[in-house]
Amino acid sequence: xxxxxNFEYSEKDENFRKEVKDWLxxxxxxxxxEKVKKYQRLTKEDYEIFMNNLTAKGWLAWHWPKEYGGTGWxxxxxxxxxxxxxxxxxxxxxxxxxxxLGPVLxxxxxxxxxxxxxxxxxxxxxxxxxxxxxxxxxxxxxxxxTTAVDKGxxxxxxxxxxxxxxGHHADKIFCLVKTDLNAKPQLGISxxxxxxxxxxxxxxxxxxxxxxxxxxxxxxxxxxxPKKNIVGKENEGWTYAKYLLTFERTGIAGVPYSKSAxxxxxxxxxxxxxxxxxxIEDPIFSSEIAELEIDLLAMEIFNxxxxxxAAEGKAPGMESSLLKIKGTLxxxxxxxxxxxxxxxxxxPYLPEQFDEGWNEMPVGPSYAGPIAKQYFNMRxxxxxxxxxxxxxxxxxxxxxxx
Amino acid sequence: MDFxxxxxxxxxxxxxxxxxxxxxxxxxxxSENVNLPEGYSKEFWKESSDLGxxxxxxxxxxxxxxxxxxxxxxxxxxxxxxxCVEPFLSSAVLSSTVLSSISNPRNDLITxxxxxxxxxxxxxxxxxxxxxxxxxxxxxxxxNDEWNINGTKSFVMNGDDASKIIVSARINGDVNDRHGxxxxxxxxxxxLKRPYNTxxxxxxxxxxxxxxxxxxxxxxxxxxxxxxxxxxxxxxALSAEALGIMQICFDLTLDxxxxxxxxxxSIGAFQSIQHxxxxxxxxxxxxxxxxxxxxxxxxxxxxTRDKNISAAKNLVGRVGKLIAEETIQLHGGIAMTWxxxxxxxxxxxxxxxxxxxxxxxxxxxxxxxxxx
Numbered sequence: 178x179x180x181x182x183n184f185e186y187s188e189k190d191e192n193f194r195k196e197v198k199d200w201l202x203x204x205x206x207x208x209x210x211e212k213v214k215k216y217q218r219l220t221k222e223d224y225e226i227f228m229n230n231l232t233a234k235g236w237l238a239w240h241w242p243k244e245y246g247g248t249g250w251x252x253x254x255x256x257x258x259x260x261x262x263x264x265x266x267x268x269x270x271x272x273x274x275x276x277x278l279g280p281v282l283x284x285x286x287x288x289x290x291x292x293x294x295x296x297x298x299x300x301x302x303x304x305x306x307x308x309x310x311x312x313x314x315x316x317x318x319x320x321x322x323t324t325a326v327d328k329g330x331x332x333x334x335x336x337x338x339x340x341x342x343x344g345h346h347a348d349k350i351f352c353l354v355k356t357d358l359n360a361k362p363q364l365g366i367s368x369x370x371x372x373x374x375x376x377x378x379x380x381x382x383x384x385x386x387x388x389x390x391x392x393x394x395x396x397x398x399x400x401x402x403p404k405k406n407i408v409g410k411e412n413e414g415w416t417y418a419k420y421l422l423t424f425e426r427t428g429i430a431g432v433p434y435s436k437s438a439x440x441x442x443x444x445x446x447x448x449x450x451x452x453x454x455x456x457i458e459d460p461i462f463s464s465e466i467a468e469l470e471i472d473l474l475a476m477e478i479f480n481x482x483x484x485x486x487a488a489e490g491k492a493p494g495m496e497s498s499l500l501k502i503k504g505t506l507x508x509x510x511x512x513x514x515x516x517x518x519x520x521x522x523x524x525p526y527l528p529e530q531f532d533e534g535w536n537e538m539p540v541g542p543s544y545a546g547p548i549a550k551q552y553f554n555m556r557x558x559x560x561x562x563x564x565x566x567x568x569x570x571x572x573x574x575x576x577x578x579x
Numbered sequence: 580m581d582f583x584x585x586x587x588x589x590x591x592x593x594x595x596x597x598x599x600x601x602x603x604x605x606x607x608x609x610s611e612n613v614n615l616p617e618g619y620s621k622e623f624w625k626e627s628s629d630l631g632x633x634x635x636x637x638x639x640x641x642x643x644x645x646x647x648x649x650x651x652x653x654x655x656x657x658x659x660x661x662x663c664v665e666p667f668l669s670s671a672v673l674s675s676t677v678l679s680s681i682s683n684p685r686n687d688l689i690t691x692x693x694x695x696x697x698x699x700x701x702x703x704x705x706x707x708x709x710x711x712x713x714x715x716x717x718x719x720x721x722x723n724d725e726w727n728i729n730g731t732k733s734f735v736m737n738g739d740d741a742s743k744i745i746v747s748a749r750i751n752g753d754v755n756d757r758h759g760x761x762x763x764x765x766x767x768x769x770x771l772k773r774p775y776n777t778x779x780x781x782x783x784x785x786x787x788x789x790x791x792x793x794x795x796x797x798x799x800x801x802x803x804x805x806x807x808x809x810x811x812x813x814x815x816a817l818s819a820e821a822l823g824i825m826q827i828c829f830d831l832t833l834d835x836x837x838x839x840x841x842x843x844x845s846i847g848a849f850q851s852i853q854h855x856x857x858x859x860x861x862x863x864x865x866x867x868x869x870x871x872x873x874x875x876x877x878x879x880x881x882x883t884r885d886k887n888i889s890a891a892k893n894l895v896g897r898v899g900k901l902i903a904e905e906t907i908q909l910h911g912g913i914a915m916t917w918x919x920x921x922x923x924x925x926x927x928x929x930x931x932x933x934x935x936x937x938x939x940x941x942x943x944x945x946x947x948x949x950x951x
Contacts, residue, residue, distance in 0.1 A: 315911055317841035340912055385915050386922035387778075450707045453714060453755045461939060513900070516933075520709040521734045523933050526778035540775055540785060541706055541733070549778045553926060556907045557915050564911065566851070 184478070186253070194257045201265040204230045210266040216547035217531050218389070219268055221304070221346045227268045228301050238299055240276055245283055245291070246299050252487035256428070256480075263433035271343060274298040274305035278351050281368070281421050285409040294370075308338040308352030308371070308395060309418070316567050318353070319362035319415065323397060325354040325369055332356070332369065332407075334377075334400040340561065344380050344393035347373050357412050368414035370406040371397075385557075387550045388528055422563065429497055430480045430504030431558075435473050438511035442466060445518045445544055456518055465514060472507050479503070495576050498568040505559040512552040523549040582871065584649070591645075592653050595632055596660075602626075603661035606920040609780070612664050617740040618774070618782025619665045627665065628695030636671045641679040642690045648877025651812065652819035652870055659823025662927055664781055666698055669736035672816045673701035676809040677745050677762060681797045688743075688764075700741035700767075702732035702786055703806060710936040712806050713757045719748035719793065727790045728763055734934075738784030739774035741767050746788070747806055750798060762802045763793030779930040780923065807881070811888045814935040815877060818870050818891040821899050824928045825863045828906040831921050832856070835910050852909065859905055862898040869894045886948040889941040895931065896938025903928040 186194070209223055231237040239258055241247020250258065262270070270276070279298050282290055297303045314321040323336025334354060344350065350371050357365025371378065377400035382390045409417050446457040446466065457463055483496045516523050525540040526549065539546050559565045573579070584592065602623050603609055612620045627633060635650050637643025645651075651672065658667055670692055678685040678692075678699075691697035708714040717730025728748050738744065744767050752759030771787035797805050833856060836847030846852055873891040876883045903925040907914040914921040932938060 310912075313840075315841065316846075320841065320843075384917040386917055386926065388917060449709075451709050452711060453707075459939075516929075517937065517939070519933075520937065521704055521933050522706065524734055524777040524779075524783060524930060525775050527775055540773065549930070552929070553778070553922075556904065557912070559908060560911050560915065564908075569851075 184481075186257075190253055190257060193254055194261060197258055197261040198265070200234060201261060201267065204234075205265055205267050209268065212533065213266040213268055215531075216551065217533055217535075220533075224268050224271055224346075225301055228270060231270065232299060232301055237270070237301070238275055238279060239270075241279055241283060245279075245295055252484045256484045259428045260433045264437065271304065273307045273342075273347075273351075274303060277307060277421050278305050281351075281408060281417050284420060285368075285417050287405075289405070290370075290408065303349050304343075304347045306341050306344040306347035306350040306373070306395070308341065308350045310340045311337060312339050316564055317362075318418070319366070321353055321355060321366065323352065323354045324358060325356050325367060325402065327356070327404075328401075331404055332402045334369070334371065334397045334402055336397050338395040338397075339383070339392075341380070341393045341395045342391060344395055345382065345390070347380075349373060350378075350395060351408070353414055353418055356414075360412065363415045365412050366414040366418070367411050368408040368417045369402055370408065371400065371402050375400050375402065377401075385554070387554050389531075389554070430476055430500040431508050432473070432477050432480050432504070435504070435508050435511055436477075438508065438515065439466075439470060439473060441544070442469075442511060442515050442518060445515060448542065448544075449518050449520065449522070451520075462514075462518070469507070469510050469514060472503075472510070476500070476503050476507055495572045498563075498572045501562070502559075502565045502568050505565060508558060509555050512548075512555045515548045516552045519545050519548055526550065584653070588649060588653055591635060591650070592657070594630070595635070595654060596657050598626070598630055598632070599657050599661040599663060603663060606662075606918075606923055609662050609664070609923070613776065613780040618737070618776060619740075623663075624665045625695045627667075628693065633667070633671045633695065634693045636667070637675050637689060637693055638679065641675070641684055641686050643675075643693055648815060648874035651816050651877070652822075652874040655816040655819035656823035656826075656870075658816075659820035659927075660827050662780075662824070662923060666700075666737040666741075668813060668816055669700045669738075670698050670741065673736075673809045673813050674699040674745055676812045677701060677796070677805045680805045680808050681762070682801055685796075697743065698737060698741040699743045699745060699764075700735050700738045700784075701745045701809060702735040702738060703747045703810070704732065704734040706731070706733045710940040712810055713760060713803060714755050715747055715749045715760055716754050717746065717748045717788070719750055719761050719763060726761075726763060726793045726795055728765065728788045728793045729790060731785060731787045733785050735784045735786050737782055738767070738786050739772050739782065743767055744770065744786065745796065746793060747802070748793075757803060758799055760802045760806070761798040762796040762805055764796055765791050765793040777930060779926040804881075807885065810935055811885050812877075814892040814941070815870075815873055815888050817931050817935055818866075818873065818888070818895045821895040821928055821931045822863070822866050822870050824924050824931075825866060825898065825902045828902050828921065828924050828928065829856075829859055829863060831924070832859070832906050832909050835913075839911075846909075855905060855909065859902055862901060866891070866894050866898050882948055882951065886945060889936075889945040889948065892936055893938045893941035893945060896941065899928045899932055 228237060236248055238247035239250060239255055243249035275298055282294055309318060311321050325332035325334045350373055352369050352371055353366050354369050355365055356367040377398040379396040381394040383392045383394060384390055447455050449456040451459050480500055483493050487493055522541040522545040529535055530546050631644060634643045635645035635654055638646030675689050675692055678689050692699060705716055719726050719728045728746055744765050746763045746765055748761050748763060750759050750761045769791055773785040775783060777783050837845050839846050869891040873887040876887045906921055906925050910921055913919050
């Protein structure tokens with residue numbers, strides 16, 4: 178009988194954490210983690226260096242079962258792994274192939290698809306993009322309009338996808354397309370794999386409010402896609418899409434990101450002066466930091482409760498939505514307080530400082546440069562991946578019986 | 580009581596509004612002005628002068644045709660609606676306020692500013708003085724009857740293009756003393772400049788002085804009084820600017836909620852969204868009211884003036900965050916793009932809280948003034 182809850186990691190878990198940390202210390206190039214720390218623009222190669230290292234170690238497919246070349250880790254191990262790579266300021270693992278498409282193929286793909294695509298994902302040979310959102314289908318994803326018409330041996334695809342993250346680096350894109358035009362939303366959707374170099378595919382950059390290029394529009398004009406590129410059954414793509422969207426994501430709350438931002442905030446608040454004294458000594462500002470820290474403390478336990486339940490095989494339900502909402506709000510709050518802590522030092526914006534090798538004197542302290550930009554950039558996290566409004570709809574619908 | 584604008588001011592509002600709109604047609608046109616060498620359009624600045632927009636910011640006592648709190652608010656609400664990047668704040672409000680508040684007002688310089696022939700920037704902020712009126716590291720010393728200024732001023736709006744600079748510097752005492760401050764007029768051709776754009780598209784500069792000769796404009800109590808008045812006038816102008824931006828943000832968002840369809844209806848049909856729009860609407864009414872109050876007491880005693888301006892600027896900081904964040908969130912991804920104007924309005928609205936005192940600074944100042 179359990180008489181007392183245990184909030185500690187087991188010795189096995191702690192050993193695992195050390196193994197991950199040591200490996201990162203040894204293999205992650207300093208120059209790369211410095212770039213991540215300075216919020217400098219990462220090249221395709223920067224992402225690939227880290228992902229190739231993971232491949233060599235056998236850790237890239239950290240969500241896959243062992244028989245497909247994955248790690249077979251449980252939820253706690255995944256959580257530790259993710260925490261350590263964020264703490265080490267590694268580039269993020271580009272999730273579209275390995276974390277999103279991989280599990281869908283493993284569950285629903287044909288043997289041929291698994292044999293062809295999975296090894297290419299594992300070796301980083303293919304860079305995948307996600308083709309879900311459309312200009313007219315955001316929160317209401319099921320109302321998508323991109324069509325794939327059956328032409329015997331191939332589908333003819335026409336339409337437009339948007340917000341395609343890092344799509345300008347991608348070789349391939351998995352898309353939700355309408356194969357039955359007369360079906361109601363959510364029906365008549367198929368899950369299609371498309372080569373980016375097929376004639377008729379065009380990628381156009383979207384410049385975001387911070388002046389950066391990370392997302393794209395992808396246009397399809399009479400694009401011929403072989404029929405064997407459909408995943409699962411025709412018109413049942415929504416099921417796979419939902420599987421992908423609800424696929425266990427231990428990191429949804431972004432706790433390690435908020436933790437490192439909180440440390441950064443404390444450091445900056447010690448150095449920023451208000452009336453000649455460190456800002457951290459200002460009772461109101463330090464209270465704001467304290468309340469943020471309390472929110473984060475509670476959220477970390479909330480997250481661990483969910484992770485621990487998942488490790489025991491319980492699929493998280495509405496907890497994912499709740500953690501997504503709270504996680505994004507906490508993370509946005511850290512960027513807000515960082516911005517406030519700087520005062521007028523948040524104003525200067527030198528876009529060239531985010532280029533590799535920039536070594537001029539910054540305007541003001543070196544930590545100030547990326548702060549306002551990050552604040553604006555982070556507005557996206559409560560919009561993408563199912564906006565916080567949509568998450569609330571999901572929770573209300575699933576759990577209140579109203 | 581009468582909360583309506585006089586006929587003259589309504590006309591001013593209409594004329595200037597039309598003029599701003601005809602130049603700042605869209606966000607691309609604004610980006611053009613931002614990307615000009617000086618960070619703003621000299622042509623538009625000159626036209627503004629010809630039309631009397633700069634004059635409307637200065638009292639008749641000093642050669643202008645306006646200069647009341649209401650005048651400043653009317654013009655800056657329109658500056659906000661168009662996101663104008665011209666030196667209305669730096670030269671026409673901050674510098675002309677100092678030049679008109681010193682013991683021997685400098686009508687000659689003010690006239691040049693009004694006529695669009697002279698740009699003067701006010702260099703008070705420093706890297707470490709946050710929003711304080713009196714925390715000054717830059718120093719000035721007298722040698723052979725000449726004032727020499729040493730130090731670095733930060734966040735000097737339009738400090739690269741201005742011909743002259745008004746500099747606050749410490750004559751004696753400790754960095755944090757309220758006495759021992761001087762205000763100096765210097766030529767800008769001998770300064771070391773590091774110009775840059777701010778994240779919301781405005782030109783700012785780091786200015787470094789090495790034994791730079793300056794003309795003393797004011798010192799001690801009078802100097803501090805001038806700095807406080809200039810910063811208060813700036814905070815009032817920025818509050819009105821923010822109000823103009825908030826109204827545009829609200830209109831853009833409402834318009835989008837009506838046209839954007841998801842789940843078979845306009846997203847504005849969802850009650851949860853409507854309630855958030857109502858929250859925005861009522862907070863904007865609050866800001867409007869606070870700005871009106873601050874405008875109407877701008878020419879009264881210093882304490883009432885500063886207390887009401889702090890109330891407005893504090894509210895602007897808090898409500899500005901709400902409006903900027905909700906504008907982006909309720910639009911969704913589209914408001915995260917450079918191409919769409921809402922993002923630029925949101926950025927300016929947020930960064931206004933980093934100029935002339937943020938919501939915390941003005942809450943503290945309000946507390947102090949309200950209890951004195």
